[in-house]
Amino acid sequence: MLTIKQASEWASEYLKKNITTSNISYLIQYGRVKKDGTNGNTLINKQNLINYYSSYLGKREIEWKSKLGEDLNWTLSFDNLKEADTTKHVHRLHPYKGKFIPQLAEYFLDSHIDDFKKEIYFNKGDIIIDPFCGSGTALVQANELGMHAVGIDISSFNALISNVKLGIYDIVDLNNEIQKITKALRHFIADSKTIKFESKLAEELKKFNNSFFPSPEYKIKIKQINEEEYGAKKEKEFLPIFLNLVKEYNIRLKQENHIGFLDKWYLQHVRTEIDFVSNLIKQIQNPSTRNLLSIILSRTIRSCRATTHADLATLKEPVTAAYYCAKHGKICKPLFSILGWWESYSKDTITRLSQFNKLRTITNQICLTGDSTTIDIIKELEKKCPMFAKLVKNQKIKGIFSSPPYVGLINYHEQHAYAYDLFGFKRNDELEIGQLFKGQGKEARELYIQGISNALNNCKRLLIDNYNIFLVANDKYNLYPTIAEKAEMQIINQYKRPVLNRTEKDKGAYSETIFHLKSR
Numbered sequence: 001m002l003t004i005k006q007a008s009e010w011a012s013e014y015l016k017k018n019i020t021t022s023n024i025s026y027l028i029q030y031g032r033v034k035k036d037g038t039n040g041n042t043l044i045n046k047q048n049l050i051n052y053y054s055s056y057l058g059k060r061e062i063e064w065k066s067k068l069g070e071d072l073n074w075t076l077s078f079d080n081l082k083e084a085d086t087t088k089h090v091h092r093l094h095p096y097k098g099k100f101i102p103q104l105a106e107y108f109l110d111s112h113i114d115d116f117k118k119e120i121y122f123n124k125g126d127i128i129i130d131p132f133c134g135s136g137t138a139l140v141q142a143n144e145l146g147m148h149a150v151g152i153d154i155s156s157f158n159a160l161i162s163n164v165k166l167g168i169y170d171i172v173d174l175n176n177e178i179q180k181i182t183k184a185l186r187h188f189i190a191d192s193k194t195i196k197f198e199s200k201l202a203e204e205l206k207k208f209n210n211s212f213f214p215s216p217e218y219k220i221k222i223k224q225i226n227e228e229e230y231g232a233k234k235e236k237e238f239l240p241i242f243l244n245l246v247k248e249y250n251i252r253l254k255q256e257n258h259i260g261f262l263d264k265w266y267l268q269h270v271r272t273e274i275d276f277v278s279n280l281i282k283q284i285q286n287p288s289t290r291n292l293l294s295i296i297l298s299r300t301i302r303s304c305r306a307t308t309h310a311d312l313a314t315l316k317e318p319v320t321a322a323y324y325c326a327k328h329g330k331i332c333k334p335l336f337s338i339l340g341w342w343e344s345y346s347k348d349t350i351t352r353l354s355q356f357n358k359l360r361t362i363t364n365q366i367c368l369t370g371d372s373t374t375i376d377i378i379k380e381l382e383k384k385c386p387m388f389a390k391l392v393k394n395q396k397i398k399g400i401f402s403s404p405p406y407v408g409l410i411n412y413h414e415q416h417a418y419a420y421d422l423f424g425f426k427r428n429d430e431l432e433i434g435q436l437f438k439g440q441g442k443e444a445r446e447l448y449i450q451g452i453s454n455a456l457n458n459c460k461r462l463l464i465d466n467y468n469i470f471l472v473a474n475d476k477y478n479l480y481p482t483i484a485e486k487a488e489m490q491i492i493n494q495y496k497r498p499v500l501n502r503t504e505k506d507k508g509a510y511s512e513t514i515f516h517l518k519s520r
């Protein structure tokens with residue numbers, strides 16, 4: 001049996017790496033190794049440590065540290081959490097590429113301390129600001145923790161997602177409107193030949209897939225054959241069946257126009273349904289109900305784009321026929337109706353809202369649409385929420401918790417192109433900091449430094465003197481020291497965090513840094 005200190009010395013020797021007492025405490029805290037001994041005298045069985053370091057989790061930790069540096073803070077990997085935790089309640093009301101997990105915001109905002117976070121930076125009743133609010137993760141967590149929060153985002157649609165997550169709803173009205181629209185949509189498509197065509201197509205697909213892609217036998221066969229060739233051959237074989245049905249039911253697949261996103265990426269019938277539901281939503285009187293239903297519709301149509309299951313994240317070409325799907329190992333089809341997703345997301349949304357309702361506090365949060373380098377925060381707040389504006393003016397803001405965009409990585413408007421087209425929101429692509437199309441070259445990096453430091457300077461006017469700022473960034477170009485200097489701030493600490501499971505495909509070692517800044 002070893003004490004924590006002995007365990008850290010033993011493990012350092014065993015792995016030939018520096019294993020601190022904090023590393024060992026973390027393993028105990030998250031149940032990776034069992035704790036023995038009585039109060040204040042924690043003991044660990046050496047064999048348990050050996051087991052951990054030879055397990056998948058233990059090996060991954062060691063491997064990532066050797067790739068990314070020994071200063072990687074494994075506590076911030078949150079590898080103890082399940083997907084349901086990181087996407088809890090309203091955090092999954094709508095997809096958004098580039099959000100941080102709520103537990104990361106919570107870690108820095110809440111009132112716990114540990115070996116790494118040695119001070120409490122924020123308390124109940126404080127105001128925080130997130131000048132790159134995205135889908136509102138920090139704002140939602142601020143609410144849970146009893147803090148007020150202001151968010152800013154250049155993308156109107158991102159601001160809408162954030163505000164919808166934070167909205168307070170009349171559940172009866174919501175349910176009524178959802179039911180009304182669902183019923184109307186069902187009625188609208190009741191006699192539709194496309195729906196009949198789709199169910200016949202599903203029948204044919206089932207027969208075909210059972211013969212050529214039987215489950216689970218095909219999963220074994222896949223390893224012995226050339227999957228790509230076999231898939232393409234069967235796709236070709238199914239095409240005449242598909243085309244015959246199209247002819248028999250007289251289906252128009254593509255839309256006439258190819259001008260906007262909605263014209264290009266939706267099959268003709270799906271587009272008709274989208275327009276139908278969208279018009280009904282526009283007629284809803286209660287603005288919060290209307291906004292919430294708009295988000296449900298947007299989430300729905302995102303799942304109904306005419307693409308393959310494999311290309312949902314990065315669209316390639318519109319798909320108008322059945323295709324071999326490597327993800328599911330069979331022939332799949334594009335969607336011909338939004339009804340299924342509409343119903344499922346409506347239900348899911350109501351559940352998520354009621355889960356959040358149990359946790360929410362009576363505090364103020366709002367996301368303003370604007371450019372955080374120039375926006376007059378108080379003026380915009382006064383327009384939307386005068387009481388909150390007054391509170392911000394009097395109390396001032398305690399600090400920032402934010403993940404700024406990175407240089408040339410994501411196009412934040414384009415990822416929701418369908419929603420801009422649907423709602424007719426104005427796009428402000430040219431004001432995005434770190435725009436994708438500008439790349440990551442020297443000029444792009446200089447513009448980035450200027451942009452982020454301008455945003456910090458703009459927020460600084462409203463901060464208390466002894467503010468704390470936490471910025472999450474993958475600073476591979478080492479730009480943050482210059483950003484801090486330009487904002488007359490200093491970086492007083494850095495937490496290097498492993499980012500696990502960034503996407504389904506990319507499981508490689510990757511880290512980001514949480515910079516802690518204060519005034520100079």
Ligand SMILES: C[S@@+](CC[C@H](N)C(=O)[O-])C[C@H]1O[C@@H](n2cnc3c(N)ncnc32)[C@H](O)[C@@H]1O
Binds near residue numbers: 099136138403
């Ligand atoms: C990394 S994301 C933030 C994600 C957020 N933490 C979340 O969990 O959803 C960065 C955000 O900064 C926004 N942004 C980019 N340039 C901006 C600007 N000039 N002013 C305000 N927001 C901007 C983008 O639209 C994007 O939503």
